[in-house]
Amino acid sequence: MAFKIRDIVNALEAVAPSSLQEAYDNSGLLVGQMDQEVQQALLCLDCTEEVVQEAIDKHCQLVIAHHPIVFSGLKRFNSSNYVQRCIELAIRNKVAIYAIHTNLDNVLQGGVNAKIAERLGLVNGRILQPMPGQMLRLDVYVPKENADELESALFDAGAGQVGAYSECRFAIDGSGSFTPGEGSDPYLGSQGVREFVAERQVSVVLPASLRSAVLSAMYKHHPYEEVAHHLWALDNAHPDFGAGLVGELPQAMSESEFLAHLKSSMDLHNFRYTPRKHNGPIKTVALCGGAGSFLIKKARACADAYVTADVKYHEFFDTEKELLLCDIGHFESERFTQERLAEILSHKFPNFATLFTQTNTNPVRYYL
Numbered sequence: 001m002a003f004k005i006r007d008i009v010n011a012l013e014a015v016a017p018s019s020l021q022e023a024y025d026n027s028g029l030l031v032g033q034m035d036q037e038v039q040q041a042l043l044c045l046d047c048t049e050e051v052v053q054e055a056i057d058k059h060c061q062l063v064i065a066h067h068p069i070v071f072s073g074l075k076r077f078n079s080s081n082y083v084q085r086c087i088e089l090a091i092r093n094k095v096a097i098y099a100i101h102t103n104l105d106n107v108l109q110g111g112v113n114a115k116i117a118e119r120l121g122l123v124n125g126r127i128l129q130p131m132p133g134q135m136l137r138l139d140v141y142v143p144k145e146n147a148d149e150l151e152s153a154l155f156d157a158g159a160g161q162v163g164a165y166s167e168c169r170f171a172i173d174g175s176g177s178f179t180p181g182e183g184s185d186p187y188l189g190s191q192g193v194r195e196f197v198a199e200r201q202v203s204v205v206l207p208a209s210l211r212s213a214v215l216s217a218m219y220k221h222h223p224y225e226e227v228a229h230h231l232w233a234l235d236n237a238h239p240d241f242g243a244g245l246v247g248e249l250p251q252a253m254s255e256s257e258f259l260a261h262l263k264s265s266m267d268l269h270n271f272r273y274t275p276r277k278h279n280g281p282i283k284t285v286a287l288c289g290g291a292g293s294f295l296i297k298k299a300r301a302c303a304d305a306y307v308t309a310d311v312k313y314h315e316f317f318d319t320e321k322e323l324l325l326c327d328i329g330h331f332e333s334e335r336f337t338q339e340r341l342a343e344i345l346s347h348k349f350p351n352f353a354t355l356f357t358q359t360n361t362n363p364v365r366y367y368l
């Protein structure tokens with residue numbers, strides 16, 4: 001069954017909106033066109049030349065990768081490095097490449113870290129470092145008799161969600177007034193005559209990623225030609241968006257039990273860690289797939305153990321021996337991300353075929 005790349009991208013970005021990617025990132029459709037047809041996709045952590053060749057061999061029209069192969073501008077296409085060769089091979093063979101990187105890192109539900117938490121069996125998962133600037137408040141003024149319809153439309157578009165509570169809004173009844181000018185086509189009153197209307201101010205919060213969907217719903221379900229409204233940027237952090245994750249093990253473990261649990265649940269051969277000065281139980285676990293040294297202090301403040309990757313020698317000292325810091329390797333921490341991508345797509349499109357790459361793209365080997 002054929003889908004458009006746009007359908008696939010929309011399904012993935014409904015879980016991890018593109019606006020959540022970090023400034024240095026380059027997530028999105030890197031090669032190909034949104035209206036291109038796709039029968040099956042190859043899922044991977046890294047899109048390399050070998051992965052594109054595998055996609056060609058397996059008749060996949062799309063590669064969905066976690067890491068973008070292109071981060072900065074390419075000025076030449078003369079096969080002189082692995083990035084150019086990969087892109088050239090994809091374009092020549094009409095294989096599209098899509099990357100979903102830090103936007104998938106920065107969501108709680110369905111993100112990279114939720115997959116790691118699931119493997120470790122953590123419960124009560126929450127964001128370790130919530131992201132600011134992701135919440136908006138909308139105040140809209142509407143005739144009282146039209147308020148119910150407008151509110152329903154705003155809720156349907158995703159506004160008014162506060163934690164586990166939906167359809168949250170605050171309303172104040174008051175008196176609105178306006179004088180329709182030349183060229184206007186007023187819903188109430190007539191040109192040149194000041195109109196007084198019993199109006200309701202409806203206030204809702206919304207994630208910044210739903211801004212255009214909520215505003216479209218507002219315009220569609222408001223009777224006025226000019227919709228009086230204010231959109232405010234809030235300093236409140238969105239509880240579902242941000243870096244890292246922290247949760248609890250169902251049963252506390254000793255340090256050695258936790259290390260063994262980590263090894264088996266993440267299917268590791270070996271990994272680096274730094275012990276604590278005490279040997280208390282491990283109950284609260286923080287984690288961040290990929291490079292997560294920037295969250296060591298946050299993890300130390302709230303967790304017994306922190307699982308991440310790409311930790312430098314001196315950064316192990318930042319634990320102050322109060323945190324069991326485990327560096328399990330970048331590839332190893334994120335290798336199950338492709339399962340998460342498959343779960344999102346199979347839930348939305350049961351008939352869409354996704355294949356996992358058989359290419360081992362980890363550039364790091366361990367000599368034992």
Ligand SMILES: [Zn+2]
Nearest residue numbers: 289290291334
């Ligand atoms: Zn990564």
